[in-house]
Amino acid sequence: xxxxxxxxxDILIDNQCKRILQNISFKLEKGNVYTILxxxxxxxxxLINTLTKLLDNSIYNIDATIEFNGINLFELNTAELLRxxxxxxxxxxxxxxxxxxxxxxxxxYFKMPDASExxxxxxxxxxxxxxxxxxxxLYPYEVSGGMAQRISICLAILAKPELLILDEPTSxxxxxxxxxLCNKLREFVYSHRSSxxxxxxxxxxxxxVSDYIAHLSNxxxxxxxxxxxx
Amino acid sequence: MDILLKVEHIFYSPKELVxxxxxxxxxxxxxxxxxxxxxxxxxGIVGESGSGKTTLVKVICGIxxxxxxxxxxxxxxxxxxxxxxxxxxxxxxxxxxxxxKVRDILSESFPDRIKLDEICRLLDIKETQFDKxxxxxxxxxxQRVGLARILSAEPELLILDEPFSxxxxESQEGFLxxxxxxxxxxxxxxxxxxxxxxxxxxxxxxIIVMFGGKIMEIGKAEKIxxxxxxxxxxxxxxxFNYKLSRTDFKESTESLKSNxxxxxxxxCGVRSDKxxxxxxxxxxxxxxxxxxxxx
Numbered sequence: 001x002x003x004x005x006x007x008x009x010d011i012l013i014d015n016q017c018k019r020i021l022q023n024i025s026f027k028l029e030k031g032n033v034y035t036i037l038x039x040x041x042x043x044x045x046x047l048i049n050t051l052t053k054l055l056d057n058s059i060y061n062i063d064a065t066i067e068f069n070g071i072n073l074f075e076l077n078t079a080e081l082l083r084x085x086x087x088x089x090x091x092x093x094x095x096x097x098x099x100x101x102x103x104x105x106x107x108x109y110f111k112m113p114d115a116s117e118x119x120x121x122x123x124x125x126x127x128x129x130x131x132x133x134x135x136x137x138l139y140p141y142e143v144s145g146g147m148a149q150r151i152s153i154c155l156a157i158l159a160k161p162e163l164l165i166l167d168e169p170t171s172x173x174x175x176x177x178x179x180x181l182c183n184k185l186r187e188f189v190y191s192h193r194s195s196x197x198x199x200x201x202x203x204x205x206x207x208x209v210s211d212y213i214a215h216l217s218n219x220x221x222x223x224x225x226x227x228x229x230x
Numbered sequence: 231m232d233i234l235l236k237v238e239h240i241f242y243s244p245k246e247l248v249x250x251x252x253x254x255x256x257x258x259x260x261x262x263x264x265x266x267x268x269x270x271x272x273x274g275i276v277g278e279s280g281s282g283k284t285t286l287v288k289v290i291c292g293i294x295x296x297x298x299x300x301x302x303x304x305x306x307x308x309x310x311x312x313x314x315x316x317x318x319x320x321x322x323x324x325x326x327x328x329x330x331k332v333r334d335i336l337s338e339s340f341p342d343r344i345k346l347d348e349i350c351r352l353l354d355i356k357e358t359q360f361d362k363x364x365x366x367x368x369x370x371x372x373q374r375v376g377l378a379r380i381l382s383a384e385p386e387l388l389i390l391d392e393p394f395s396x397x398x399x400e401s402q403e404g405f406l407x408x409x410x411x412x413x414x415x416x417x418x419x420x421x422x423x424x425x426x427x428x429x430x431x432x433x434x435x436x437i438i439v440m441f442g443g444k445i446m447e448i449g450k451a452e453k454i455x456x457x458x459x460x461x462x463x464x465x466x467x468x469x470f471n472y473k474l475s476r477t478d479f480k481e482s483t484e485s486l487k488s489n490x491x492x493x494x495x496x497x498c499g500v501r502s503d504k505x506x507x508x509x510x511x512x513x514x515x516x517x518x519x520x521x522x523x524x525x
Contacts, residue, residue: 039401040369040398040401126476128479174425175426175470176469179474180479201397201398
């Protein structure tokens with residue numbers, strides 16, 4: 001499904017080039033949950049943002065080839081890349097509240113042809129969110145960080161992407177909701193034959209949700225190791 | 231037992247200032263909380279978001295004024311210069327001035343070089359950090375410098391509000407070691423608020439489990455972990471072992487307006503109508519459990 005070959009990712013700071021990532025290669029297959037563990041500042045977010053060219057070219061130098069279903073994402077034009085991000089590869093960012101426009105109610109974000117009314121309601125109920133009639137009338141600034149994170153996750157799952165990428169998905173939610181998320185992600189990859197790639201520091205969550213785990217350290221990624229308990 | 235702090239039947243409701251009208255009162259966030267804290271102990275307060283943990287510690291240290299009940303400290307000495315209660319807040323970005331150098335911040339708090347060296351050794355603040363400004367430090371480094379400033383006031387009670395959040399596991403272990411070191415080397419009493427009961431187990435002598443502004447269970451840390459009897463404590467510990475499924479989250483439309491009812495009623499799997507009217511206090515094996523149907 002996705003094949004990544006990252007020779008280097010450098011950032012320009014104070015007219016100096018600093019290497020963040022180097023010599024990384026991995027493949028993601030359908031129907032699996034992949035987790036990348038790493039300390040704060042190890043480059044995890046930079047890595048996942050590299051995959052669909054989300055990094056600012058004026059600040060970052062990227063030497064990479066990312067193939068998704070045989071297509072080199074780095075050779076696509078802007079419109080083609082936007083279509084991939086809209087339909088095939090979905091992100092859930094760590095700072096969920098600021099992922100939304102504070103001037104738009106949540107109703108604006110849930111206009112999607114792939115999700116039925118029943119699916120939406122079931123998912124909101126599963127994640128203990130308010131009923132649709134209440135939720136759709138709320139603005140992003142009216143909800144907590146944890147609720148915003150759950151709403152982002154619902155949005156991403158309802159779009160039924162082939163690859164779901166999550167950045168620290170448990171950072172703002174309580175441990176009981178982490179349990180629900182763990183179960184839902186595993187159900188998602190199984191029922192849709194999709195894949196999940198998540199980055200986290202939460203080792204307990206990683207151990208329970210993942211099929212494969214790798215470590216990012218000093219800008220390099222270890223091999224993905226299959227967990228035996230899944 | 232040398233008691234430092236007694237909290238007796240405190241209630242707190244937030245007040246909304248409405249112009250030209252009486253303050254509008256909201257439902258109580260803290261309901262009838264009582265406990266004692268011995269000098270030198272570490273008390274952990276655990277519960278999910280919204281349980282009232284941070285509000286409780288803000289009431290204890292006087293940032294918020296409780297409506298009813300008493301917060302009684304038995305300090306060793308109090309004069310106009312002493313600050314016997316200090317609190318280390320969760321948001322590391324607000325702990326120290328981002329534009330000031332660490333050297334200036336610390337020398338202002340510790341004019342005596344020997345004491346400064348001692349505190350830097352204790353908190354593992356390296357001299358290489360002295361020339362950095364606040365914004366150049368990592369979250370963990372800011373936390374240590376903030377802690378140094380707080381300790382310069384020689385508090386008798388130190389309150390830590392979610393000190394482990396947003397840290398990687400290695401940093402969490404580092405801070406656990408640090409707090410245990412402080413517990414052993416300094417004459418200090420600690421209250422540590424966290425949503426992570428596993429981490430608190432490694433630090434606290436006693437643990438309070440909170441939900442909906444009330445105490446569900448209180449006792450020795452190891453006993454709370456292994457011999458708990460409240461359904462909510464069990465739910466929390468099962469959550470940390472990733473044993474929960476959606477069916478474990480019960481729902482109810484019952485309105486929980488009374489301060490006498492169990493706030494966990496809506497989600498409890500062993501509830502009955504009597505839980506809406508009163509809650510029994512049971513003591514067994516050194517644990518106090520507030521539940522009509524303990525496990």
